[in-house]
Amino acid sequence: MRSYRLEGSGGTECLVMRDAPPPTPKPREIVVRVRATSLNRRDTMILNGTYPLTPRQGIVPLSDGAGEIIAIGDDVSRFAVGDRVTGSYFARWIDGRINAGLIDQLGCTLDGMLSEYAVLDEQWAVRLPDHLDWHEAATLTCAGVTAWNAVTGAGIPKPGQWVLVIGSGGVALFALQFARLLGCRVVAVTSRGEKIDRLRTFGADFVVSSTDTPEWGATVRDQTGGIDLVVETGGPATFAQSLIASTLYGHIVLLTLQDAQGRSIQMPAALYQRSLATISRLFVGSRVNLEAMLRAVSTHRLKPVVDKVFAFAEAAEAYRYFQQGDVFGKVVIDGA
Numbered sequence: 078m079r080s081y082r083l084e085g086s087g088g089t090e091c092l093v094m095r096d097a098p099p100p101t102p103k104p105r106e107i108v109v110r111v112r113a114t115s116l117n118r119r120d121t122m123i124l125n126g127t128y129p130l131t132p133r134q135g136i137v138p139l140s141d142g143a144g145e146i147i148a149i150g151d152d153v154s155r156f157a158v159g160d161r162v163t164g165s166y167f168a169r170w171i172d173g174r175i176n177a178g179l180i181d182q183l184g185c186t187l188d189g190m191l192s193e194y195a196v197l198d199e200q201w202a203v204r205l206p207d208h209l210d211w212h213e214a215a216t217l218t219c220a221g222v223t224a225w226n227a228v229t230g231a232g233i234p235k236p237g238q239w240v241l242v243i244g245s246g247g248v249a250l251f252a253l254q255f256a257r258l259l260g261c262r263v264v265a266v267t268s269r270g271e272k273i274d275r276l277r278t279f280g281a282d283f284v285v286s287s288t289d290t291p292e293w294g295a296t297v298r299d300q301t302g303g304i305d306l307v308v309e310t311g312g313p314a315t316f317a318q319s320l321i322a323s324t325l326y327g328h329i330v331l332l333t334l335q336d337a338q339g340r341s342i343q344m345p346a347a348l349y350q351r352s353l354a355t356i357s358r359l360f361v362g363s364r365v366n367l368e369a370m371l372r373a374v375s376t377h378r379l380k381p382v383v384d385k386v387f388a389f390a391e392a393a394e395a396y397r398y399f400q401q402g403d404v405f406g407k408v409v410i411d412g413a
């Protein structure tokens with residue numbers, strides 16, 4: 078079995094391919110033949126040694142992956158051989174609120190998906206919708222659940238209300254799609270003017286270029302009457318503009334606190350004292366959240382947006398491509 082492992086931290090040179098005998102499942106485990114995986118911002122932070130949760134040395138990276146079950150342990154009751162599955166980000170967090178005992182993450186403290194086979198406890202996996210191909214199915218565990226919980230977790234916006242998404246990465250595009258499912262109107266902010274038409278095609282009602290209009294908050298507020306829900310993935314570069322764009326009782330789901338240079342978000346008192354906006358946080362989500370999102374994805378036959386697919390042997394190149402930041406949707410790595 079070929080697996081990538083993270084040996085040390087500091088860059089793609091720490092991503093090492095290792096061979097091992099094929100796995101045999103313990104009584105409550107499933108063995109998944111991984112068909113595709115995908116990258117999230119946290120995976121580059123884990124690679125570079127800047128992720129807040131310390132990864133286990135030699136870990137198989139990536140939380141997101143999809144494949145079919147090829148073997149099950151004697152006591153497995155949730156799945157059968159042949160089922161198509163993906164893993165749950167906080168593998169042990171089934172439902173309710175997270176706590177310190179539930180923080181193990183696939184691809185960080187538990188072996189993840191960048192491997193020919195993944196061995197998962199049966200409680201750590203969920204069945205996939207039939208309409209998704211392997212590349213699409215491999216994108217949902219982190220960005221999908223995060224966007225789902227940002228849009229539906231802390232007060233679901235009503236049809237016709239405005240949702241703001243920032244950039245064109247995995248979380249932003251899932252949030253755009255989920256907001257449209259709820260009947261909301263969507264503003265997208267992008268730093269790259271050439272993405273404006275594509276964001277419109279994917280359902281954004283109004284797109285602003287932050288390069289042409291650095292003070293876009295007031296523009297967005299004027300155009301919409303105020304944003305009801307911001308999915309704040311931009312962090313220090315965008316937080317103040319998100320606050321300006323928000324309606325008086327708006328809601329900002331703050332997903333990013335720092336940028337790649339380590340700068341933190343600033344709370345501009347002069348702006349916030351004129352606002353009654355609620356600022357909330359979340360950490361991806363539980364297995365029950367993943368299952369709820371997948372029901373919506375299945376019902377609406379929603380297709381995740383895939384930017385580019387790399388071969389298994391090109392995993393380091395996929396990391397480098399993703400890291401440079403100019404993506405539209407998810408960066409996927411094919412199975413071995």
Ligand SMILES: NC(=O)c1ccc[n+]([C@@H]2O[C@H](COP(=O)([O-])OP(=O)(O)OC[C@H]3O[C@@H](n4cnc5c(N)ncnc54)[C@H](OP(=O)(O)O)[C@@H]3O)[C@@H](O)[C@H]2O)c1
Nearest residue numbers: 118223244245246247248267268310332333360361402404
């Ligand atoms: N709290 C949580 O649970 C949670 C969960 C998942 C993700 N997050 C955070 O949410 C953010 C988005 O995650 P993601 O996986 O969707 O990220 P991503 O795929 O890396 O998003 C990249 C997008 O951000 C924009 N961007 C602008 N300047 C950038 C730069 N210098 N480097 C990288 N991207 C740049 C680009 O959009 P344009 O070209 O259109 O400007 C790009 O397409 C990340 O900060 C991540 O850490 C938090």
